Amino acid sequence: MTALTDYSKNLLARALSGRQPSLPTAVWVGLGTGGTDAVGLTGEPSSAVGYARLPATFTGSGTQRNSAALRFAFTAA
Numbered sequence: 888m889t890a891l892t893d894y895s896k897n898l899l900a901r902a903l904s905g906r907q908p909s910l911p912t913a914v915w916v917g918l919g920t921g922g923t924d925a926v927g928l929t930g931e932p933s934s935a936v937g938y939a940r941l942p943a944t945f946t947g948s949g950t951q952r953n954s955a956a957l958r959f960a961f962t963a964a
Contacts, residue, residue, distance in 0.1 A: 916957055936961065941959065
């Protein structure tokens with residue numbers, strides 16, 4: 888389970904132990920340059936001009952897919 892973030896591990900543990908997991912009200916997607924670690928995304932280019940995380944909206948049941956394409960835009964290098 889090393890590929891899961893701490894948040895994901897806690898959510899899974901609450902679900903498996905019969906406790907009501909507190910699900911997120913919104914999901915945001917960010918770019919990373921350094922991979923992930925236990926606390927989440929590393930190397931996020933938050934200092935890049937024009938960069939912002941994008942909201943992800945999921946529809947349907949079963950296998951979830953983002954309902955719209957994600958397009959990251961930068962106004963500077």
